[in-house]
Every structure is written in structure tokens, then in C-alpha cells.
């Protein structure tokens with residue numbers, strides 16, 4: 001048994017406090033206890049319901065270092081009953097130190113003996129210590145797991161009993177682990193609450209406009225695939241998104257379009273250029289056509305003029321309703337639409353009005369997509385709304401950057417993005433990646449009401465063009481393409 005210095009205790013306490021990965025934390029505490037006592041091995045268990053689950057097992061003389069679920073340990077959980085020493089340590093909140101398990105009659109060691117038989121091993125001394133946080137007002141501490149050590153050894157490598165002096169240190173280590181585990185679990189449960197809240201919010205978007213919720217879910221899937229690929233990809237470390245940023249980054253994607261909750265559906269889901277105005281135009285043309293037929297019927301002298309008018313309406317209707325569902329309009333078509341907007345139409349009270357109102361003409365002559373300038377500006381406010389909503393929430397620690405990342409997903413490196421027109425270095429890598437995922441999904445989505453999906457090659461051609469223009473990060477785009485994270489796998 002080594003001398004346990006204060007320095008060493010401080011070092012391990014600090015390391016455990018900082019460790020966010022529960023697996024690593026458990027392994028570390030087990031290894032530290034084994035190193036300190038100089039024993040041959042041990043097991044760390046976590047309490048789950050009414051049982052203790054094996055998490056890590058080390059047997060130095062066998063070169064065994066196994067993690068549960070890794071194919072290394074496939075042992076059933078230990079029920080919290082009197083039959084097992086580790087269970088007794090957990091149930092009674094005590095450390096149990098047995099010099100020789102084969103000579104002890106107080107506990108049932110059939111499990112250890114079975115292990116010995118199967119592995120040609122001889123368990124002699126054993127120390128089981130509960131991993132327990134300090135007692136609260138009710139008297140008992142909260143047992144989180146058990147640290148069990150086997151076969152203490154002296155300087156000559158002879159198996160001896162665990163000295164009483166080491167019990168306190170092992171107990172202190174187990175308590176440190178318990179405190180770290182508990183704070184880790186608390187942090188995890190807060191994250192889980194936040195995560196479930198975020199999903200409820202995205203669910204709310206789903207009920208308004210399912211395509212947008214699918215958009216968010218698709219982006220999360222691409223990001224998960226990409227980050228997993230990136231972890232083992234052969235690229236320099238400084239080009240990678242750190243593993244510690246995985247959860248905050250995914251959270252920022254979940255939230256990036258949350259501001260769309262307050263964008264009117266007539267804008268967000270606008271499938272055609274005219275949108276809700278289409279009914280009015282159709283109605284006006286129908287009335288005008290009827291009025292011309294009446295005119296012809298009432299006065300045969302006006303028949304040919306009325307017929308000519310009806311022909312003009314038919315041609316105008318064909319032009320307008322075709323343009324209405326066409327993504328990109330030619331200059332010539334826009335000129336034709338401008339001309340036909342002036343065609344006079346009779347209303348039911350006999351007055352003549354232009355075929356299209358100014359608002360309708362504005363909408364139908366949108367050269368690209370379905371949104372007018374005014375509607376596009378309304379749509380763009382979704383990032384400002386996202387920022388406003390997220391500023392009301394408290395993101396701390398590793399999640400502190402979530403709002404900044406989410407708010408900036410429409411910024412472009414050359415300053416042509418919105419809302420702030422940020423440039424280059426002001427846009428972090430996480431945002432640059434989110435922007436690529438966002439554009440890729442917007443282009444290839446199969447469920448957008450206003451446009452057909454684009455094949456991935458075409459989407460990448462557009463993205464490459466944007467990278468060449470200095471709008472998006474070319475390096476990240478290459479990595480994203482290489483990763484195949486964008487393939488639409490069915491889950």
C-alpha cells in the first residue's frame with residue numbers, strides 16, 4: 001500500500017470533478033483505488049433500481065480490463081439482497097473488509113467462488129466500499145454504487161488482507177466518485193429536461209408546418225452522422241469540432257428555426273407565387289368571362305369583340321397560372337405578365353378593373369421562388385425571433401454558445417447574409433457547418449410545399465458555387481461531402 005499524499009488526493013479530486021464522461025470517471029476511480037492499494041483487481045458497480053450493475057472490472061494478474069457491454073463483462077446485475085458482499089455494502093452503507101472470503105461465514109461468497117472456478121482464480125481478501133454522497137437530514141447518504149477490490153498484496157506480491165488504514169482512503173475515493181457521479185447525473189437530468197422541452201417546441205412547429213420540423217430533424221441527423229464521422233476521420237485535430245461540443249451543437253440545430261413559430265403560415269408555407277391571392281384572380285377571370293358572354297348574348301353586334309376578350313382571358317389565365325407554379329421566371333414571361341395585368345375585366349356590377357391588382361402583379365412576377373420582397377423580409381425575421389426567444393432562456397457552461405450559434409445560421413462569410421451581415425472570422429466553425437447543413441437540406445428536402453426536391457449532386461453544385469463565391473466554408477463543405485453524412489438513410 002502506497003502512502004496517499006494530499007497532493008495525490010487533490011489531483012484525483014480535481015480530475016473527477018472535471019470529468020464529464022461517466023465511463024471514464026468510473027474507470028479512473030477503480031484504477032486509482034487499485035493502484036493505491038496495490039491489489040490485484042476490482043469491480044465498480046452502479047446502483048440501478050434494486051440491483052448493482054457491473055460497469056468496469058480489472059484483474060491485473062490476468063491483464064483483464066473490461067467494460068460492461070463491451071463483450072468484456074457479461075454478468076447479470078447483482079440483486080440487492082444479503083447474498084452478496086457488494087449488495088450488503090450498499091444496503092448497510094458500510095465498508096466491508098474480509099481477509100479471506102473462503103473462511104468467512106457471514107456472507108454468501110458463492111458468486112466469487114463460481115467466478116474463481118470458471119477463471120481458475122483464487123479470491124482471498126476483499127474490500128467493498130459504498131460510493132455514497134454525504135448523509136442528508138434523513139440520516140442516510142445516497143448510495144450511487146459500490147467499489148469492490150480483491151486480493152490486496154504486500155511488497156513481495158503475497159496476497160494479504162486489506163489494511164485498515166487503506167479503508168479510509170478507498171472510502172474517500174469512493175465518496176469523491178459518488179459526488180462527481182451525482183453532479184454528473186444532475187447535469188444530465190437538466191440537459192434531458194432541456195432536450196425534451198426543445199423537442200416539445202419542435203413538435204409545436206410540426207403541428208403548424210410539418211415540413212419545417214422535418215427540416216430540423218434532418219439537419220440533426222446530418223450533424224450526428226457528420227460529427228461521428230469526424231471523430232475518427234483522418235483530419236487534423238484543430239479542424240475537428242470538439243466532441244465536447246456535440247450536444248450543444250445539436251441543441252443549437254434543434255433550436256435554430258424556432259423563431260418560425262411566429263411567422264405567418266401564409267408566408268412560411270407559401271407554395272405558389274400568388275398564394276392566397278390565386279382565388280381572387282380566378283374569380284375575377286370567371287366573372288369577366290361570364291360578363292362577356294352576357295354582353296354577346298344581349299347584343300349580337302358585340303359578339304366578336306366579346307369573343308376576342310374571352311380569348312384574351314383564356315390566354316392570360318394560362319400564362320398566369322403557369323407562372324404561378326414556376327420556380328424561376330424568364331424576363332420575357334415577366335414582361336408578358338406585366339402586359340396582361342392591364343387587361344380590363346368587367347366585374348358583376350359592370351365596372352371595369354385591371355386583370356391583376358398591384359399586389360397580385362407583384363406576387364406573380366417574383367422572378368425566383370414564391371416570396372415577394374415584403375414576404376421574404378418577414379420570413380427573414382425568423383432568425384431575429386429565434387434570437388429573441390433564446391435570449392429568454394438561460395444557457396450556461398458548455399451550452400453557453402447555443403443561442404449565438406443558432407441565431408447566426410443565415411450569416412454568410414462574405415457579409416451578404418442576415419440579420420447582421422457578419423463576415424469571416426466573426427462566424428465560428430459551428431455556425432458555418434450549420435449553414436451548410438441548412439442550405440443542403442433546404443435544397444434537397446422532399447416535402448417543401450413550394451418546390452420539388454433537388455438531387456444531391458445539384459445541391460452540392462450550388463453549395464460549391466457558394467463556396468467559390470466566398471459565402472460558405474469550402475473546407476467544411478468538402479468534409480461534409482466526403483463524410484456521406486448527407487445520405488438520406490431511413491431510420
Ligand SMILES: [Fe+2]
Pocket residue numbers: 256257382409410
Ligand atoms: Fe433559418
Ligand SMILES: [Fe+2]
Pocket residue numbers: 215256257438
Ligand atoms: Fe433552417
